[in-house]
Structure formats: structure tokens, C-alpha cells
Amino acid sequence: MRPDIALMVAVFLDLLGFGMIVTNVQLHIESLVPKGIPPGPVIGAVLASTFVVQTLVSPRWGEASDRIGRKPVVVICSLLSAAGMLVYGFSFSLPLAFLSRILSGLGAANIAVAQAMVSDEYKDEARTAALGRLSAALSAGLIIGPILGGQLAKRGNALTFGLLPNGAVAVGVVGGLASLAGALILFFALPNVAPKEDRKPGAKRMVFDIALLRDVPAVRPLILMAAIAWFSLAMLEGTFLRLINRFFGYDEDTFGFIFGYESLLGVLIQGVAIGWLARRFGDRRLLVLAYLAQGIGLALNPFAGTLQTFVWPLATLFVASTLFAFGSGVANPTVGGLASRVVPQERQGELFGLLQAARSIGFVLGPILGGALFDVHPAWPYYWAGLVCVGAAIVVSRWSEA
Numbered sequence: 001m002r003p004d005i006a007l008m009v010a011v012f013l014d015l016l017g018f019g020m021i022v023t024n025v026q027l028h029i030e031s032l033v034p035k036g037i038p039p040g041p042v043i044g045a046v047l048a049s050t051f052v053v054q055t056l057v058s059p060r061w062g063e064a065s066d067r068i069g070r071k072p073v074v075v076i077c078s079l080l081s082a083a084g085m086l087v088y089g090f091s092f093s094l095p096l097a098f099l100s101r102i103l104s105g106l107g108a109a110n111i112a113v114a115q116a117m118v119s120d121e122y123k124d125e126a127r128t129a130a131l132g133r134l135s136a137a138l139s140a141g142l143i144i145g146p147i148l149g150g151q152l153a154k155r156g157n158a159l160t161f162g163l164l165p166n167g168a169v170a171v172g173v174v175g176g177l178a179s180l181a182g183a184l185i186l187f188f189a190l191p192n193v194a195p196k197e198d199r200k201p202g203a204k205r206m207v208f209d210i211a212l213l214r215d216v217p218a219v220r221p222l223i224l225m226a227a228i229a230w231f232s233l234a235m236l237e238g239t240f241l242r243l244i245n246r247f248f249g250y251d252e253d254t255f256g257f258i259f260g261y262e263s264l265l266g267v268l269i270q271g272v273a274i275g276w277l278a279r280r281f282g283d284r285r286l287l288v289l290a291y292l293a294q295g296i297g298l299a300l301n302p303f304a305g306t307l308q309t310f311v312w313p314l315a316t317l318f319v320a321s322t323l324f325a326f327g328s329g330v331a332n333p334t335v336g337g338l339a340s341r342v343v344p345q346e347r348q349g350e351l352f353g354l355l356q357a358a359r360s361i362g363f364v365l366g367p368i369l370g371g372a373l374f375d376v377h378p379a380w381p382y383y384w385a386g387l388v389c390v391g392a393a394i395v396v397s398r399w400s401e402a
Contacts, residue, residue, distance in 0.1 A: 003121070004130055006189035007114045008137040010182035014078060014110060015138050017085050017175030019145015019263075021104075023256040024153040025088075026241040028168040032094050040239075040371030046097050047238050047367040053105030055360040061109035062116075070117045071190045073109070078183035080107030082176050089172020100172075111138065117190075139271075142263040149175070150256020212343065212350045219351065221395050222339040225291070227358035228392045229331045232294055232385040234366025236324065239374045239381050240301070246378050247305045248313050258317060262325040269329035277330065278337075287334045288393045294327030295389030302379035327389070 001009075029046050033039040065073040084103030091097040118130045149171045152159060156170025164170045213220050240258075244250040277286055297320045304316035336355055343351045373380040 001185065001189040003190050004118065004133070006185050007117060008133055010074075010078060010186045011111060011114055011134055012137040012141045013178040013182035013185075014081055015141025016145040016148070017082070017141075017179040018104075019142050019147075019259070020149030020152060020171040020175040020178075021085060021088055022237070022259060023146050023149035023241070023252045024168055024171045026238065027245065027252070028091075029094075029097055030242065032091070032097055038372070038375040040373070040375035041368055042094070042371070043242075044238055044366075044368035044371035046094075046101055047234075048364045049098055050101045050105040050108065051360055051363040053102050054108040055357075055364075057106055058109045058112065061113065065113050065116060069192070070113055070120065071186070071192060074113040074117065074190075075183055075187050077107040077110035077113060078179060078186055080104075081110060082179035082183055083107075084176075085172050085179055086176035087172070089169045089176060091168065091172070135271075139263065139267040143260045143267070145175075146256040146259035146263070148256070150251075150253035150259075153252035153256075155253075210354070212347060212354060216343055216347075218342045218400065219339050219354075221399055222335055222342075223354050223358050225287075225392050225396060226332070226335045226339075226355050227362045228388055229291075229294070229328065229335065230359045230362025231366040232298060232362075232389055233328055234363045235370035235381050235385045236298065236301075238367030238370045239378075242374060243301060243378050243382075244317065247302070250314075254314070258321050261318070262321050262328075265322065265325035266329040269326060270333060274330060274333060278334070283334055283338045283341075284396060284399065286330060287338065287396050290327040290330035290334060291389045291393035291396065292327070293323045294331065295386040295393065297321065297323030297325075297327060297386075298382045298389065299386035301382050 025047065026043055029043045030039045033042045061073055061077060080103050084100045084105075084107060087096060087103060088100035091100050115131060115134060118134055119127060122130045152170040152174055153167055156164050156166040156174075160170060160174070164173055213223065241252065241255045244255060244258075281289065300320035300323065301317060304313040304320070336352070339351055339355070340348060370381040370385070373384060
């Protein structure tokens with residue numbers, strides 16, 4: 001198997017497994033929380049632990065891949081990711097659930113290292129095409145994984161011919177085996193290439209340095225907006241299954257279809273529509289529209305219950321998901337594009353380091369705060385996150401590059 005094809009298959013299988021886990025994790029962790037303890041913050045903490053670990057170790061994996069070569073690192077990370085999924089399948093206690101998410105965080109650098117391998121081996125247009133194929137494999141995993149995971153979580157016993165029970169065991173074992181297969185493909189298909197002598201540790205790598213916020217004041221609100229966008233996404237992902245289960249009795253299979261639908265919309269928006277939208281509206285107006293769409297989409301989710309006398313709840317949820325997917329798919333690349341215009345070329349690495357930090361902050365705080373608000377009232381995470389997104393739209397509308 002060609003190395004680039006092996007990378008595509010491995011990335012697809014890993015994201016397929018990740019998508020399966022997403023469909024079940026909220027209800028599974030909720031079932032592990034002892035009675036008398038509010039489950040929301042615990043669920044949020046388990047989800048956030050992945051991103052805390054990922055933020056801490058990803059730079060170290062990058063340095064290791066520069067020093068010892070890409071193949072050992074991408075294989076080790078893929079094995080850790082597979083181990084995290086398999087442990088999740090047998091996480092019958094909270095400590096094991098935490099361990100599964102920590103292992104997943106330790107292995108989360110495999111995608112970035114795979115992208116680095118493609119960048120090493122291809123040049124110019126060929127590199128762009130190869131990265132596009134890798135991105136397509138990633139997207140396919142995020143689309144198919146939740147749909148398959150939702151079915152396994154609900155009908156795992158039948159789908160595995162009685163070998164596995166429903167729920168966490170089914171999605172964890174099948175997802176873990178898929179990721180493990182990807183790791184084995186990488187081990188046997190990738191060539192053993194020595195590290196390049198001109199590849200210096202830290203070269204072309206994002207750097208976290210808050211001095212940029214001091215030196216370029218115009219970038220401050222954009223970094224904040226980036227954190228808000230990721231925060232709202234993390235809050236939704238950390239509570240949405242519990243919301244539709246509590247309000248409408250929908251299970252993992254419905255959640256899987258909605259999540260897969262949002263992933264598909266995100267691919268279409270970022271891969272096809274965003275260039276036309278940017279030319280039509282301009283970056284700033286487009287970002288305002290994106291945050292407004294996110295805010296309305298978030299706030300509309302709880303209203304599906306209020307409107308169910310007149311409208312089928314699932315129809316309202318799909319409208320809300322469409323608005324949110326549009327806003328999220330547009331906001332994340334657009335805010336980076338706007339920020340890059342006000343930052344000198346030689347400091348672009350610092351900028352994208354700050355944007356990565358904003359993403360990490362959003363994905364750590366979003367699930368924890370969202371879970372706590374959900375325990376107060378299931379609609380609160382969506383109303384508060386919706387208001388924050390509307391506030392972000394107002395800030396961007398008044399933003400100046402000066």
C-alpha cells in the first residue's frame with residue numbers, strides 16, 4: 001500500500017472510532033456518576049481531560065517527530081488512541097472513563113503528525129492535493145463514525161451477532177479495533193525514513209506567545225472570538241445528547257445522525273462554499289453572520305420542546321443544527337483569516353499558536369460549564385452560549401483593523 005493511501009486509511013479509521021465514541025460518551029459517563037453528585041461537571045471534566053492532555057503533550061510529540069522521525073510517533077500515537085477507545089469500552093467506573101479520555105488525549109497528535117508527513121513528502125500543488133485527500137479522509141470518518149456509533153450504541157448486540165452488548169462496550173471495542181487496524185497499517189506500510197538533517201526542532205511550528213496580544217491590539221478581540229466559537233461548540237457537544245434524551249427521549253442513534261449531518265455540512269461549507277461566501281460578503285460581515293447563526297441555532301435547540309405542538313421536534317433540531325453547523329463552519333476559518341491580516345508575516349506562527357490556545361481553552365471550559373448549567377436547567381447552556389455568540393457578532397461588527 002502506498003504511504004499516502006496508508007495515511008488516509010489510518011486517519012479515516014481513527015476518526016471513525018472517535019465519531020463512534022462521541023455518540024455514547026455523555027449518557028455512559030452520566031450512568032457512572034454516583035447518586036447525589038451533579039453529573040454535569042463530572043461529564044464535562046471527563047470530556048475536557050482529553051483536551052488538557054492533548055494541549056500539554058502535542059508540542060512534545062512534534063519535537064519527538066522532528067528528532068526520531070515521523071513514523072514511530074504516528075504509530076505510537078495511533079496505538080494510544082486505539083487503547084483509549086478500548087479502555088472506554090470497558091470503563092465500568094469513573095477512573096477508567098478518565099483513563100480512556102487521557103489515553104485519547106495522549107494519542108491525539110497522530111493527525112497533526114500525519115499532516116506533517118504529507119508536507120515532508122510533497123511539494124507545492126501536489127502537497128495541497130495530498131493534504132486535501134487527508135482532510136477528506138478525516139471528514140469521512142467524522143461523518144460516518146457518529147452514524148455507525150449511534151447504531152452500535154443502541155443495537156450493538158444485534159449488529160455484532162450477539163458478541164457485544166449495546167452501549168459503551170460496542171462503540172469502544174469496534175472503534176478501538178478500527179483505530180488499531182489503522183495503527184497496524186501505518187506500521188507495515190510506512191517506510192522507515194530517517195529524520196531530515198535540515199528539520200530543526202520547532203521549525204514552522206506554532207508558538208504560544210502572548211506578547212503578540214500586547215504588540216498587535218487589533219488581534220485581541222479576534223482571539224477572544226475564536227475561543228468563544230470553540231467554547232460554544234464544546235458546550236453543545238458536551239450536553240446535546242443529554243438534552244434530546246431528556247426532552248424528547250431520543251437516543252444515541254438520533255444523536256449520531258444529527259452529528260453526522262453537522263459534520264457533512266461543515267465539510268461542504270469549508271470545502272465548497274466558504275470561498276464564494278467570503279467574496280460575496282467580505283470576511284467581517286461573514287463572521288458577523290456566522291456568529292448570529294451559531295447563536296440562533298444554539299438557542300433554538302431547547303425551543304424544539306416548546307414548538308412540538310406545531311412542529312415535529314426533530315425538524316426543529318435539524319434547523320437548529322443547520323444554523324449552528326453553518327456558523328461554526330464559517331467562523332473558525334474566517335476568524336483566522338481576519339487575524340492573519342493584522343499580524344506581520346514573520347509572526348504568523350505566534351498568531352496560530354494563540355488560536356490553538358483559544359481552541360484548547362474553549363474545549364476545556366465549554367464541557368465543564370455547559371454540564372454545570374445543564375444540571376441547573378437543560379436549556380441554560382444553549383441560551384447562555386447563544387447570548388455569548390450574539391455578543392461576539394456585535395464585537396466583530398465594531399472591530400477595526402487599526
